[in-house]
Each structure stands twice: as C-alpha cells, then as structure tokens.
Amino acid sequence: MFPQLTHVRYPDLPEELGFFRAEEILDMHPDRPRKTRQTSTLQKHPAVFNYRDWLAPEGRAKIHTGFNGDILAWNYVTKRRHGLTSMGTCVIKETLKK
Numbered sequence: 001m002f003p004q005l006t007h008v009r010y011p012d013l014p015e016e017l018g019f020f021r022a023e024e025i026l027d028m029h030p031d032r033p034r035k036t037r038q039t040s041t042l043q044k045h046p047a048v049f050n051y052r053d054w055l056a057p058e059g060r061a062k063i064h065t066g067f068n069g070d071i072l073a074w075n076y077v078t079k080r081r082h083g084l085t086s087m088g089t090c091v092i093k094e095t096l097k098k
Contacts, residue, residue, distance in 0.1 A: 010076045011046070017071065018045035022052040039081045042074040 006012075020041065029037040041048060051069035068088030075082045 013047050013073055018048040020045075020048055020050050022050060025050060035081070038072055042072055042081045046074040046076075048072050 025037050025041050029040050049071055053067050070086045071084040073082050
C-alpha cells in the first residue's frame with residue numbers, strides 16, 4: 001500500500017505468527033525476566049502469539065483461570081518488542097454465575 005516505506009533494513013511482518021506457550025518461552029530462557037524472554041524470542045521469530053492457558057494441568061500459575069494471549073512483534077526501527085494486542089477470557093462456570 002505504501003511502497004516508499006519498503007526498505008531492506010525494515011522487513012515486513014511475516015505472513016504467519018509463531019505460536020508459543022508462555023511456559024515454552026520460559027523454558028527457552030529460564031534465567032531472564034519476562035520482557036527480556038519475549039525480546040529474545042522475537043529476535044528469532046519476529047511476530048508471535050504468546051499465550052497462557054491457566055486451566056491446563058501443567059500450568060504454573062494455579063491461582064489464575066482462563067486463557068490469555070498477546071500478539072507481539074519485533075520493531076526493526078526501534079529495535080524493541082511491541083505488543084500489538086492482548087486478549088483473553090477468564091470465564092469459568094463459577095465466575096459466570098457471579
């Protein structure tokens with residue numbers, strides 16, 4: 001749509017997102033804080049859907065319930081990660097009744 005913005009130093013976002021559970025990213029970079037883990041992942045996979053399924057039995061945070069996901073992208077101009085959207089649902093039978 002804007003060909004003048006196309007430059008070899010600033011590639012387009014990939015056609016498909018990489019999908020990673022938050023626990024997978026933690027396992028890949030266990031010694032780093034959350035944002036640094038995400039940044040490291042985005043440097044290899046420039047657009048990802050990073051999700052947490054709190055209902056899964058292997059989930060590490062037992063106090064939460066539901067599903068949350070973030071679409072993150074690497075910004076080649078600022079050399080930083082950017083959150084494009086965050087979404088989730090935390091409704092279970094008990095909370096729906098409330």
